[in-house]
Amino acid sequence: MRPSTRSGRRPGDSGTRDRILETARRQFGELGYDRTTVRGIAAEAGVDPALVAHFFGSKQRLFASAVELPFDPEVVLPKLLGGDPATMGARLARFVLELQEAEDTRWRMVGVLRAAASEPEAARIVRERIIAAIFAPMVASLDVADAPLRASLVSAQVVGLLMARHVVGVEPLASIDLETIVSAVGPALQHYLTGPLHGS
Amino acid sequence: MRPSTRSGRRPGDSGTRDRILETARRQFGELGYDRTTVRGIAAEAGVDPALVAHFFGSKQRLFASAVELPFDPEVVLPKLLGGDPATMGARLARFVLELQEAEDTRWRMVGVLRAAASEPEAARIVRERIIAAIFAPMVASLDVADAPLRASLVSAQVVGLLMARHVVGVEPLASIDLETIVSAVGPALQHYLTGPLHGS
Numbered sequence: 001m002r003p004s005t006r007s008g009r010r011p012g013d014s015g016t017r018d019r020i021l022e023t024a025r026r027q028f029g030e031l032g033y034d035r036t037t038v039r040g041i042a043a044e045a046g047v048d049p050a051l052v053a054h055f056f057g058s059k060q061r062l063f064a065s066a067v068e069l070p071f072d073p074e075v076v077l078p079k080l081l082g083g084d085p086a087t088m089g090a091r092l093a094r095f096v097l098e099l100q101e102a103e104d105t106r107w108r109m110v111g112v113l114r115a116a117a118s119e120p121e122a123a124r125i126v127r128e129r130i131i132a133a134i135f136a137p138m139v140a141s142l143d144v145a146d147a148p149l150r151a152s153l154v155s156a157q158v159v160g161l162l163m164a165r166h167v168v169g170v171e172p173l174a175s176i177d178l179e180t181i182v183s184a185v186g187p188a189l190q191h192y193l194t195g196p197l198h199g200s
Numbered sequence: 201m202r203p204s205t206r207s208g209r210r211p212g213d214s215g216t217r218d219r220i221l222e223t224a225r226r227q228f229g230e231l232g233y234d235r236t237t238v239r240g241i242a243a244e245a246g247v248d249p250a251l252v253a254h255f256f257g258s259k260q261r262l263f264a265s266a267v268e269l270p271f272d273p274e275v276v277l278p279k280l281l282g283g284d285p286a287t288m289g290a291r292l293a294r295f296v297l298e299l300q301e302a303e304d305t306r307w308r309m310v311g312v313l314r315a316a317a318s319e320p321e322a323a324r325i326v327r328e329r330i331i332a333a334i335f336a337p338m339v340a341s342l343d344v345a346d347a348p349l350r351a352s353l354v355s356a357q358v359v360g361l362l363m364a365r366h367v368v369g370v371e372p373l374a375s376i377d378l379e380t381i382v383s384a385v386g387p388a389l390q391h392y393l394t395g396p397l398h399g400s
Contacts, residue, residue, distance in 0.1 A: 032318030034234035116368050117317035118232030123368045131370060152364060152373035153384055159368065160360020164352060168316050168323045168359065170331060173352035184353055184397040188388040197384040 017055050020045045022104065024066040029107030033063065033115035033122060060121050067112045067125060070105045073133045080134075081141050088138065089190030093182045096158055100166060101178070110166045113159060131155045139193060146197055153192040161185060217255050220245045222304065224266040229307030233263065233315035233322060260321050267312045267325060270305045273333045280334075281341050288338070289390030293382045296358055300366060301378070310366050313359060331355045339393060346397055353392040361385060 023045040027036045038059050042049040056062035080091050100106045112130075115122030135151040135158075144150065161181070164170040173181070223245040227236045238259050242249040256262035280291050300306040312330075315322030335351040335358075344350065361381070364370040373381070 032234065034232065035318060114317040117314040117363075118235065126368050127370060149372050149376065149380070149384065152370040155368075155370050156360040156364035156373060157357060157388070158360070159363050160356040160358070163317075163359050163363060164356035168326050168355075170327060170352045170355050172349050173356060176349065180349070180398070183399050184349065184392070187395065188357070188391050191388050191391070192384070195387065198380070199383050 013055075016045075016047060016051070020047060020052055020055060020062075021066050024062055025104065025107045025111060028063060028066055028111035028115060032117075033111075033119045036063075038062065060119075063111075063115065063119075064121065064125065067108045067115075067122075069129050069133070070099070070108055073137070076134065077137055080138055085142060085194060086190070087186070088142075088193055089188070090182055090186030092138070092154070092158075092189050092193075093161075093185045094178070096161070097178045097181055100162070106166065109162060113162055114167060126155075126159070130158075142194060144194060149197065150192050153197075154189060157185070157189055157192060213255075216245075216247060216251070220247060220252055220255060220262075221266050224262055225304065225307045225311060228263060228266055228311035228315060232317075233311075233319045236263075238262065260319075263311075263315065263319075264321065264325065267308045267315075267322075269329050269333070270299070270308055273337070276334065277337055280338055285342060285394060286390070287386070288342075288393055289388070290382055290386030292338070292354070292358075292389050292393075293361075293385045294378070296361070297378045297381055300362070306366065309362060313362055314367060326355075326359070330358075342394060344394060349397065350392050353397075354389060357385070357389055357392060 020041065024036070024041045027041055027044070031040075036059075038052050039049050041062070042052045045052075052062065056065055076095065080088065080095060083091065099109060112122055112125055116126050131151060135154045136148070139147045139151045139154070161173075165173050165181075220241065224236070224241045227241055227244070236259075238252050239249050241262070242252045245252075252262065256265055276295065280288065280295060283291065299309060312322055312325055316326045331351060335354045336348070339347045339351045339354070361373075365373050365381075
């Protein structure tokens with residue numbers, strides 16, 4: 001779950017780099033992409049802005065590092081794909097919601113979604129690292145027709161769920177317990193994964 | 201579908217005001233809330249920034265006017281509520297998607313969603329003018345348990361659908377025809393409206 005650190009750095013570098021990343025993640029998640037600045041991140045992390053640039057380059061590249069997926073698709077996919085295909089929707093809902101329980105992970109996901117609204121780089125991250133890396137292989141494993149459409153419908157549902165719960169703050173969805181949402185959203189995701197898309 | 205104009209204005213005012221609103225709507229939709237400026241809108245509309253301030257006050261108030269709902273809940277609700285409750289999900293999907301067919305309306309909706317990611321005023325507009333004005337009364341008409349939760353789940357699905365199709369650009373959802381989406385998303389919305397939320 002820790003952000004990856006490049007090899008060959010001195011120990012002190014790694015701690016500073018991690019602190020910058022944690023600060024960046026929270027600020028991108030809380031303020032949105034446009035209102036977050038390298039200067040503001042540096043100030044809160046207690047470092048010189050030049051050091052942030054040294055480690056990460058541009059704000060866009062810092063963003064990409066900060067919101068790096070906190071999971072490895074090769075570890076996650078077998079868990080989602082294992083078990084009954086008829087309950088894959090519920091497993092996916094649980095996986096997505098559990099990721100939001102930890103503050104660090106929630107800021108990454110919320111940061112990407114917030115930024116995807118205005119920043120093409122963030123929209124690309126959503127398309128490539130979430131949809132192409134997780135949802136598309138899930139659907140492909142099911143041997144169903146319309147696989148690309150199903151993956152995009154799953155992503156629409158997941159994006160909407162996270163936006164409503166964590167960004168727009170739609171009640172009671174924003175504060176209700178995880179199990180209730182898994183029960184409610186699981187069947188809709190299951191419909192997109194294996195149900196009849198063109199009418200029954 | 202035209203933006204409402206206050207009464208008591210001279211005819212020339214109304215044309216200029218409408219032009220500012222149309223420009224604002226497109227810029228908020230295209231650039232997002234943070235990157236849109238009163239100065240930029242005034243430049244494109246060919247007016248002095250002071251005139252924009254005269255008509256609308258702050259950027260936040262201009263935003264609220266620009267994204268005003270292009271429909272009257274009192275006209276829309278009877279259409280959504282009329283007919284078989286078992287196909288209300290499909291009617292809602294069609295209504296939402298048809299609103300996006302016209303460029304002017306699409307910019308309003310996309311503008312609100314983009315802005316809701318970073319601007320509390322926009323998030324409030326989503327909660328009050330869309331969820332409370334349309335989705336909550338729809339659910340209330342159905343005489344089902346968990347009405348507030350259902351309305352929030354409907355809104356999560358609709359927000360996600362519009363984000364994926366028009367903001368993040370998830371293919372094939374971004375370019376596929378309306379009828380296919382209505383068939384695919386209708387049953388998921390129907391589940392949230394009338395289905396068993398706590399397991400069957």
